[in-house]
Amino acid sequence: MLKVAVIGAGNIGKIHARCYADNAQSQLVAVCDMARDKADALAQEFTAKSYSSVEELLENEELDAVSVATAGVENGSHHFEPVMKVLEAGVPVLCEKPISNDINEARQMVAKAKEKNVLLGINLNHRFTPAAARLKQLQQDGALGEVLFINMALWFLNPNDPPPWHHIRALHPHSIDVMRFFGGDIKRVQCFMHKAPGKTSSWSTLSLNVQFASGAVGHLTGSQDMSWNHAIERCEVGGSKGRAIIENVFQRLEFMPRDSPEKTVLENGIMSGMSHFDDTFKIRIGKFIEQVAAGEPLAASGEDGLAAQEVIEAAIRSHQNGTVEDVIEN
Numbered sequence: 001m002l003k004v005a006v007i008g009a010g011n012i013g014k015i016h017a018r019c020y021a022d023n024a025q026s027q028l029v030a031v032c033d034m035a036r037d038k039a040d041a042l043a044q045e046f047t048a049k050s051y052s053s054v055e056e057l058l059e060n061e062e063l064d065a066v067s068v069a070t071a072g073v074e075n076g077s078h079h080f081e082p083v084m085k086v087l088e089a090g091v092p093v094l095c096e097k098p099i100s101n102d103i104n105e106a107r108q109m110v111a112k113a114k115e116k117n118v119l120l121g122i123n124l125n126h127r128f129t130p131a132a133a134r135l136k137q138l139q140q141d142g143a144l145g146e147v148l149f150i151n152m153a154l155w156f157l158n159p160n161d162p163p164p165w166h167h168i169r170a171l172h173p174h175s176i177d178v179m180r181f182f183g184g185d186i187k188r189v190q191c192f193m194h195k196a197p198g199k200t201s202s203w204s205t206l207s208l209n210v211q212f213a214s215g216a217v218g219h220l221t222g223s224q225d226m227s228w229n230h231a232i233e234r235c236e237v238g239g240s241k242g243r244a245i246i247e248n249v250f251q252r253l254e255f256m257p258r259d260s261p262e263k264t265v266l267e268n269g270i271m272s273g274m275s276h277f278d279d280t281f282k283i284r285i286g287k288f289i290e291q292v293a294a295g296e297p298l299a300a301s302g303e304d305g306l307a308a309q310e311v312i313e314a315a316i317r318s319h320q321n322g323t324v325e326d327v328i329e330n
């Protein structure tokens, strides 16, 4: 039984806490939030201990793993400090996405995990669905053939007008991670961004072209100007032997083999499938616990989180300079 703590008791920290408490392999022993009342309330719900500083948490608890679900600017500026402290203490970390909104901090986090030989994972939960696992299996079995293109779309509505790069830095680690999951490393990018009517700060709609290291090509349409009523995430993978589409993260997988008119459709079961998007947290956190317990390399690692942010920074440079940009490799 792994003893786990959650740092950051906001909406997402609450979901992490519930996942650890419900998992038979983990026990939520502590919650930490600099807002004492939030830490107390969440800790009380799970009969865990409450802390208002990371130092105090690490001094008083023997932990096997920690989730960092803080937020900050572009939903990522508060991750660095707690993650570095927990890694320094030698405890495996699952950090929310983006790994950091600051690429230099993200690089330092990955370097620290390597230096201390401690596991660092990122909550890139969109790839942790039965549909994505099934498509990965088809790919590994050779049914897709060689990946030739990936078309990705991720959109919803953010009625606010956040800082310029919030949309790409805070949201698209998810879509870029799913593209990398099926297409491998991304080598070069070209990006156009647009501000929807009424937005003066946020580059809230974007079009990103990518070239994978394999030579395959890809595209992402991203937007925070659409609606919550309709499809929010779609991934189409075109291979030399077949084409597949994942609709809405987990709702449906379609596979169309190139040499047959027969199409395979896997619908998310209503009795046994995922019931809600939040189930992606349950699956992702379950995998994290399993891999920490086994001491094996993590799926959706710190390196994967960093690679997604490197693609994002290259996309920002491309938009600013009107150029095709190389992605920095670590």
Ligand SMILES: NC(=O)c1ccc[n+]([C@@H]2O[C@H](COP(=O)([O-])OP(=O)(O)OC[C@H]3O[C@@H](n4cnc5c(N)ncnc54)[C@H](O)[C@@H]3O)[C@@H](O)[C@H]2O)c1
Residues within 6 Å of the ligand: 007, 008, 009, 010, 011, 012, 013, 032, 033, 034, 035, 038, 052, 053, 054, 069, 070, 071, 072, 074, 075, 076, 078, 081, 082, 096, 097, 098, 123, 124, 125, 170
């Ligand atoms: N994976 C997903 O699907 C998904 C979805 C939404 C949000 N997120 C991510 O989850 C994270 C948290 O989002 P949220 O909406 O819960 O944020 P939030 O602002 O509601 O909560 C963050 C909490 O962290 C606390 N905090 C900040 N720095 C701290 C520190 N050094 N020590 C202790 N506590 C600290 C704050 O007091 C706050 O209570 C963000 O990074 C966001 O990008 C992930």
